[in-house]
Amino acid sequence: MSKNTGITRRRFLGGSAAVGAALQIVPSSYVFGGPTAPSNVITRAVIGTGGMGMGHVTKYPQTLAVCDVDKARLQRAVDKAGGDVSAYSDWREILDRDDIDTVHIPTPPHWHAQIAIAAAKAGKDIYSEKPATHTLAESRALVEAVERAGVVYQANTWGRGSGHFMRKLVASGLLGTPLAVCLNPRYCPTGFKIRQWSGRPNLQPQAVPEVLDYDMWLGPAPYKPYNAHRVHGSFRGYWDYDEGGFGDMGQHHIDPIQYALGKDDTGPVEVEAVAPWPQHPDACGLWGTIYLKYADGTTMIIESWEWGEKTTEGRPLLEGPNGKYWGGNRLEPANLLEELRHFPDPPRLQSWEHAVRTRENVHGAKPNVWQATRSADILHLASLAVRLGRKITWDPVKQNFPDDADAMRLASPPRRAPWLL
CATH class of the missing domain: 3.30.360.10 (Dihydrodipicolinate Reductase; domain 2)
Structure with a gap:
């Protein structure tokens, strides 16, 4: 599997902060802060590449890694991302990569919290499909993990x-x-x-x-x-x-x-x-x-x-x-x-x-x-x-x-x- 060993956007933002002391689609008039120059790409790994997951898979080098337990679905994700995208069958291997900023989790719901908690502990920002959790116990554990790690978490609902x-x-x-x-x-x-x-x-x-x-x-x-x-x-x-x-x-x-x-x-x-x-x-x-x-x-x-x-x-x-x-x-x-x-x-x-x-x-x-x-x-x-x-x-x-x-x-x-x- 190839890995990008250059300086990441996450490391750059962290260093800059230390020095400088830092029922519908949401109408654009209510949202600000959109994408910036392609030279400052927020990189992602997509874990779960089924029906919803393929919507999270974008072209390499924004999507650096894809993961699925179904080989056929995984291959479709590799083909869609193209480039030097890496393929995994075990999502845990992804969390060791320093070049991945965000983890997208469009798996079935019984996996959402488990993967999100591990991603938080690894310092990754998290974009999860809904529902955020599968049980009430998972909700408590997920909040605790994200709070402790200080990472950004959002769930992909249809917008407030x-x-x-x-x-x-x-x-x-x-x-x-x-x-x-x-x-x-x-x-x-x-x-x-x-x-x-x-x-x-x-x-x-x-x-x-x-x-x-x-x-x-x-x-x-x-x-x-x-x-x-x-x-x-x-x-x-x-x-x-x-x-x-x-x-x-x-x-x-x-x-x-x-x-x-x-x-x-x-x-x-x-x-x-x-x-x-x-x-x-x-x-x-x-x-x-x-x-x-x-x-x-x-x-x-x-x-x-x-x-x-x-x-x-x-x-x-x-x-x-x-x-x-x-x-x-x-x-x-x-x-x-x-x-x-x-x-x-x-x-x-x-x-x-x-x-x-x-x-x-x-x-x-x-x-x-x-x-x-x-x-x-x-x-x-x-x-x-x-x-x-x-x-x-x-x-x-x-x-x-x-x-x-x-x-x-x-x-x-x-x-x-x-x-x-």
């Missing part, structure tokens, strides 16, 4: 710019309190893909393809016999690797709402699900509605429209005692729009490149590690409520379930050695 207007509206207080949020396919055009990514119970063992290192694909997940439906896209339908369609799509829609509500540093205290029960222990199934309540009385209803009644049809996206918000800039009563003009806009959102170059990572167009884990935790809490078939109580400060051993067990499932947190 879609919540920019709503953030201003909430901060103004014009709607009053308590607030109620309603999310359903009308406000989330992609939906939550609950039916699409339902798993198949009682999968039959199949022969592992020669091109796939299945043991490495499983990683920290418990061993179960290979079946093609467990891997490559449809992995989303199994609790061991994802949380169904909500795990796949949910953070795109939840993260802008957390941002808009000003709740990036907290989460709900009660979560309840309307869903068939008992759920299958392996295969993710359908659910109808998730109810969340925050300590200040804010409530959120998330409805899939895939099971049960459509109880939220015709409701506004956001409402309070003094008005309603229907998305876009549609407010009731109409005079609220004029009143809102007198309030300050939220800070402009920064690009990933800006965060890497400046080390400023508070107002990102993509959520940082604290923001991303809080919104990912809502996915995990919702999934626990579905699987347990009852209301759960969560302490967002201590980040635990008071006197609820069953919830704590699902929040921190066993991991296969050597993949411990």
Whole structure:
């Protein structure tokens, strides 16, 4: 494998600092700090080169390394990057390279935190696919690792710019309190893909393809016999690797709402699900509605429209005692729009490149590690409520379930050695 032994952009920035003391695509008007001259390239390694991963693979020499446990997918990534790109089957070998600035992690979700924690310890900046983590325990471990290392982390959600207007509206207080949020396919055009990514119970063992290192694909997940439906896209339908369609799509829609509500540093205290029960222990199934309540009385209803009644049809996206918000800039009563003009806009959102170059990572167009884990935790809490078939109580400060051993067990499932947190 070839390695670039010249001075890196990371080393240059570090030396300069020591001497000088240093539910949508985000609208460009809300983001600043874009790419700079090609002579100052932020280099990357891409770990996981499946459907999402190939979108992260760029031409060499921006992409210096690619990694996958499927030889066929790895070869496609090598062909796309071209040049002197290096290919790996074990992502751990990448972290020793000094010429790689950032690690992109578009693997299945059960690998996201494991690789991100190791990358943080290696001093790499991290750009992870959503969801940021697969379990509540991973969220805590990931925050701790990124904080200790002081690296830049962002999760690739669809951007907080879609919540920019709503953030201003909430901060103004014009709607009053308590607030109620309603999310359903009308406000989330992609939906939550609950039916699409339902798993198949009682999968039959199949022969592992020669091109796939299945043991490495499983990683920290418990061993179960290979079946093609467990891997490559449809992995989303199994609790061991994802949380169904909500795990796949949910953070795109939840993260802008957390941002808009000003709740990036907290989460709900009660979560309840309307869903068939008992759920299958392996295969993710359908659910109808998730109810969340925050300590200040804010409530959120998330409805899939895939099971049960459509109880939220015709409701506004956001409402309070003094008005309603229907998305876009549609407010009731109409005079609220004029009143809102007198309030300050939220800070402009920064690009990933800006965060890497400046080390400023508070107002990102993509959520940082604290923001991303809080919104990912809502996915995990919702999934626990579905699987347990009852209301759960969560302490967002201590980040635990008071006197609820069953919830704590699902929040921190066993991991296969050597993949411990």
